[in-house]
Amino acid sequence: MLVPMTKVCIVGPKRRLDRALEELHRLELVHLKDAKEEPYSVSPLPEDEGRLGRADELRFLIADLEALLDLLPGPNGDRPKADLVPGAVDAGYVLARLDEVSPQVEEIEQRLETLGDEQVVLPRYLEPLENLLPLVPELARLEEHELDLLRLDTVALVLNTDDESVVETLRGELAERIGNRFELVYENIEDGAIGCVLVFSHDDTEAVHELLGKEHVRHAALPEGYEKHSLYGAVATMKERIRELPAEISRTRKELYALLRPHEEEWRPLLAGLRAELEQLEAAALVGGTHRAFVVSCWLPKAELPSLREELEKRVGSEVVVEEMPSDPRDEETPVLMHNPRVARPFEFLVRFLDLPRSGTLDPTGLMALFLPLMFGVMVGDVVYGAVLLAISLWLKRRFAEPGVLRDLASVLLIGSVWSIVFGFVFGEALGNLGYQVLGFDWALWVYRPNALTPLLIFALALGATHVVLGLLLGVWQGFKARHRGEVLEKVGTLLVLAGLFAVAGLVAGFLPGGTLTPAVAALIVGLVVVMGAHGRMGLLMGPLELIGAVGNVLSYLRLAAVGLASAYLAIVANEFAVVAPLWIGVIIAAFFHALNLALAAFSPMIQALRLHYVEFFSKFYAGGGHPFVPFGARAPEPPAVERPLTYETNNP
Amino acid sequence: MEVGLIAIGAAIAVGLCAIATALAQARIGAAAVGAIAEKPELTGRAILLVAIPETLVILGFAVAAMIILILGG
Incomplete structure (x- = not known):
């Protein structure tokens, strides 16, 4: 779900601005916004020479410190958090330390460069x-x-x-x-x-x-x-x-590390302090003001508002006031923060991968956490493959203990592999038909896929219809909330047409009594008219196209059966190889094919399930284009590496 | 003989659709990679666009399944 946000305006005397910014930076609760763009009348703060000069000085020191720390091997991503009072990091002290170490570093770097040149x-x-x-x-x-x-x-x-x-x-x-x-x-x-x-x-x-x-x-x-x-x-x-040369280069490099290592512990907090102060100085550009007061405009999670008020009063004083401003939750400028139950959280990155949901719309993460692994499991549907994938995902989760994309992917794969084992029992498959051959009887809880094409196709279509109808219902709800009459009509019309089509299909298959034909056809016609009406003048053209698209969306779920059958048949082929050749060669070939099938099973069903969500499901209700909530003071990722222009030497005049 | 013809019919239904999908995906994929190189944040949408023609081959699969189920008895 998306965390409800509220817009606030923080007002206080100008002399408390630095203190207020410092505390806001420390609290990491607010997403700053340019106060000058607000409807109330404030003017930019007058340019403060001292502030600008200090910011330049800090940028210079930060660049130097970063350059020196980058020379050390290992990840430099862990930036210690520091909220130091502006000026608390003594820039003179940092400069003196840099002046002391830099010449020695430059001398060693020069030597390294010479040795490198010699090696070439x-x-x-x-x-x-x-x-x-x-x-x-x-x-x-x-x-x-x-x-x-x-x-x-x-x-x-x-x-x-x-x-x-x-x-x-x-x-x-x-x-x-x-x-x-x-x-x-x-x-x-x-x-x-x-x-x-x-x-x-x-x-x-x-x-x-x-x-x-x-x-x-x-x-x-x-x-x-x-x-x-x-x-x-x-x-x-x-x-x-x-x-x-290699030994000498290695010796020189060790000399460089030995020179820098003792300073690393001191420099990293200093660097964090300098960055924090620079962020606070730069934030002042977003602040507006009157003759005596400053005005900070920002967003924060609604639930955090009392905490912000309390903390600012305690730390800065009662002169600084936090005022909640009226805001529309559907305002596109509202920053977006996703917050889902722990089990669904790994799926957030899959939603963000497409786009961040817009404020005031639905966050589909929870539904994705339910349906995506289920579809993955339907396609893999093999006890042994599922167990191997489970083991791999557990190993990946242990290997990547830190939060990140790889850990999230491992979590997604873990849930998917559990569903694969479940559907393995449903379809009675273990390494394809090997389980059946070893046990000697059909142990499928439902049907063995290669022998039951029709039930499998119907199951895939039923799952698709459920998913698409759910998407349409969410679209209706969202359109209703946003008061988009056209959107509601279009989705309702599509639902009617789909209901009519399902009823006709049920009649043809003999599942429904003949009396349902009239309401089915009526639903079809009414739905078509409603969809055409929703599109206005272009309705005659767009209405039928929309409906063909919706039917195509449902049929698209046939891939659940297609990919699953392909995987099952590949496993059967692998097992056939094991018996046609001499045993040891057969086992090797079978193992190779099963490994190939497993690799495909980990990759292809995940892509297909993702596609079904992005194209078929999300297109019914999802509204992207949200801006991420970036709390002031939160540790930002490292800036991307700057591309260095290539220099060419040429003999041409 | 009849079974063979049914199998060939089903294979053509899937095969031709697969070729059509491949041709469409080749063009979309090339353009998508170019777009991602310029704007990596478009990766999600690029995957979406590349995935769209896959419906063709799924429809081919549906037709092949119908040929087998209806004609093959």
């Missing part, structure tokens, strides 16, 4: 160098100072081409510049790349580099720190370094 860059150097080593094995062993003694220089080149004539062109150019005082060897090192090593006299260094620069040939320079080694030495050192 070194393998890129290593691969071409390893390919070049065999070209000049003797020279590759010489250190730089040994090459200096021989007055020789070497340059390693990688040409991004397969065309060997490019090397010959380069050779020709070199010969033109420095005669025959060089050696150029090359080899295809990979697809689209030729590796070259050029050895030349130290005297020609300038000419060679000038030529390479002119021809836009880039040589593969060794990374800093590796130039003094021979090529062999550089490759060996790089490999060693690549091996060492």
Whole structure:
């Protein structure tokens, strides 16, 4: 059900505003509304430089603290609650702590970044160098100072081409510049790349580099720190370094955690205090005022009004007055808070998944908690599958102890699996027909599905008719409450037509006496006329369409039989496999098919049952578009991660 | 032979409806995923829209069941 809400206006002297906001934040009872949008005449509070400056300062500190705490591993979602008096968190103290720790953190982060870069860059150097080593094995062993003694220089080149004539062109150019005082060897090192090593006299260094620069040939320079080694030495050192890097990165990261961990306990409450104060400062923008008074407009659950009055009087003083304002519960601006019995609460998220119900309309959570697991059970309808799903849902509930979507889903599955076991007994199915074969007799409480198509179809249609008629009755009630005459007429007309159709079907099947034909046809005709009338000028077109839709809605529940039969037949096929092949292969294949069927049984019936609710049931009465009730001061979820723009490096001008 | 023809008739009734549903869902599904990428809060309504053409195949199932039950005796 939806919690009844009331709109209140909190009025007090301006000097008590900060105190009042602080207490409202602590109470977490009210949903703030912009007082300036109210019909009574209030003006915005004058901009307070001190307040604005303090808010900016807090935003800066919060961003810094969040950035530092985000560096620590593990969930950061648990935000301790703190309602500190504005100013109680000493911003100067926080700033001093940040100034003390931030430089050290920045230094470690810089190191981590360098190590990360090295981890990425070194393998890129290593691969071409390893390919070049065999070209000049003797020279590759010489250190730089040994090459200096021989007055020789070497340059390693990688040409991004397969065309060997490019090397010959380069050779020709070199010969033109420095005669025959060089050696150029090359080899295809990979697809689209030729590796070259050029050895030349130290005297020609300038000419060679000038030529390479002119021809836009880039040589593969060794990374800093590796130039003094021979090529062999550089490759060996790089490999060693690549091996060492993960451990060094891990050590550095631990160093960072060791630096931050001791502060975490102190920082989290400080962060919560800063956030609380910022929320209170920002809330002031929603407050209106007169010359001397402030006016806060807000919504709260009606039942909490005495508590709000009492608490504000006790904590802020009798100068601050809470006045209940007249409000229409059907006002679309009224925030919506769902509150259902414990057993139905896990289904609230399934309703919200479609849309939040609008204020003053029906909350279908309770009905969903009744019908959805029942329909799920009708479709699965197998004792063993139900028991396995029950075990899985119990495990999921233990695994996800914290409230959340997964825990709610586990609860929904748990109730569904209990109904599956119940309908397993009703249909006499345990791993399809295996229970029947093992026990040797039909133990179904009603019918065994594969042998009873007609009763199963009638059962599905009956369940569908019940569900749709219930939806229509709720629609009538809702239309009546909202004084929507057209809506009431349309729903009543549809109900009459459905009643007429059911009666005709009953007559055809021989369940009803012949005398019911006249009232059945009368109900059909009257219902059709009423639906047409409800649609006004478009009635001739829309009326029949609406009725076809309603009949289609009932027929749609045949999926309960269809999906259930498909599941039962798949189980039978799995059991057949077990006997046609050698026993051990048969058992494996049967187990595989049963596992597949179970996976489908957990997923498909849930989707189908949801669809029947969203499309067939809710369309009769449900009105979405509600705004959630967000109490001022309640812990809000973490803000979504900000998308970081990608930066590209390009050589294009 | 007659049983075989009845079975083929029922299979065509379900099969053609399934193909039609698949074609409709393919288009709606692609559009729905695009909408969800832009506005994740539309997930519920997107599922609803994708689910609507499923009624076609259920009607096909109903026709197939009638063929089997009425003609198959």
